[in-house]
């Protein structure tokens with residue numbers, strides 16, 4: 001059998017960083033030369049791979065929707081030539097990029113795995129070797145045709161992830177969706193589905209940067225704070241509410257929200273809780289939000305909701321159509337009742 005070949009899009013992040021006078025920063029050419037010096041990447045069981053290094057390499061905190069587009073276009077341009085795709089990316093905004101790509105890459109029949117590390121590949125005790133090696137191996141041998149995120153021996157559905165640990169190796173969690181695969185002594189496929197090999201045509205959605213607000217409610221938050229967040233040019237506001245989606249039943253606050261909704265602003269209710277989903281029918285405090293035009297984001301992560309809003313606001317859908325689509329499961333990003 002011919003070896004599978006994986007395309008590695010290297011965008012930056014800690015995995016390829018070196019110490020500089022200003023702290024860790026990505027250095028051109030360094031990651032590729034590190035990998036070339038590690039024989040395990042070239043064992044017989046490993047797939048062939050090519051590393052395409054982006055220029056400039058970025059810390060993922062500097063990334064924006066234009067970088068998501070560039071990645072999606074790059075995968076499209078190389079789609080026919082390769083069996084799978086690994087994206088090397090910084091961890092800070094990795095969950096945002098994985099979420100965005102899940103909406104942008106439509107009709108995937110090959111795996112796309114986003115990974116990186118907490119310690120640079122060139123440093124002692126780096127997690128970069130395990131993360132990259134396993135991602136390549138899994139993309140070739142356990143092709144799950146969706147946008148995944150691999151970290152700390154776990155393969156997650158990309159649009160269900162959130163960065164949950166700032167300095168541990170288990171940097172990612174998927175609070176509301178099970179693992180796709182776990183790489184222990186044995187590789188065990190869990191909620192993931194291995195691709196059947198049918199090839200579909202890949203379409204890439206074009207997205208543009210969107211003015212979206214995100215606010216965490218706290219006891220005593222004033223209507224003025226919310227009103228300021230709802231000013232032009234804001235097109236959507238994600239409200240991180242209490243528990244199952246509750247907010248104070250403050251008349252002026254509810255009025256500000258219903259006026260904004262009437263102006264076409266999309267108001268999305270997500271819970272501040274780490275796990276579980278919004279149910280605005282549970283309490284009067286949640287029901288009042290629904291009556292003000294706020295829609296439920298169910299159990300989406302903030303990252304997935306934000307990426308989904310970018311995707312939908314970049315289409316020609318009306319605000320009401322966007323509200324409907326926000327509550328539907330488009331690519332496995334939310335659980336419907």
Ligand SMILES: NC(=O)C[C@H](N)C(=O)O
Nearest residue numbers: 013014059060090091092
């Ligand atoms: N671990 C990392 O990759 C963090 C880095 N600041 C980044 O997101 O690019």
